[in-house]
Amino acid sequence: SAVISQKPSRDICQRGTSLTIQCQVDSQVTMMFWYRQQPGQSLTLIATANQGSEATYESGFVIDKFPISRPNLTFSTLTVSNMSPEDSSIYLCSVGDRSYNEQFFGPGTRLTVL
């Protein structure tokens, strides 16, 4: 299985600011995804990070609010822009292999917006 790291592990931010979360994988992977887990809730897919092209966003999520980059097959960033308290969540990066349909998750970034 791939080893996935995320930075930062947690942060407390002020309303109106932006935070960029990094996801690093120890091997090249086909698929990378970003999920959000609001307090006490399940996981919801934000977008699929596509290498070398624009991310594919799920319904309810837009690029202006959650810009994503994926410059290569081992790294991606998610930015949470113009934050509000409703953005307080755990943000998780996951990686998948299309051939085997396995998905593994990073440790998550716990974000609190005041």
Place this chain on the structure above:
Amino acid sequence: AQKVTQAQTEISVVEKEDVTLDCVYETRDTTYYLFWYKQPPSGELVFLIRRNSFDEQNEISGRYSWNFQKSTSSFNFTITASQVVDSAVYFCALSEAYNQGGKLIFGQGTELPVKP
């Protein structure tokens, strides 16, 4: 539409009891994958099992076992002789594989506190 339902929001058990977590899914695809993940209080998501739609054999791994029944669209998870370390939130998830790029649709999760 794809959907995963975990009707049990919370199940409380005492150590050494057996417990079954229910998962019911909906999909129109004939090829799909089902997953179970464990999320302990520390927050990380731990992969437990993946099952494809063509393999209905039940699986056992130590104290964990899974019962996949396509006829009822269910993929239930049983913990035998539960332990305090099993305390976590458990998520069932569905992937419609290639057409959807492998993205996961999660159920709402079942919280399982195991009391000593």
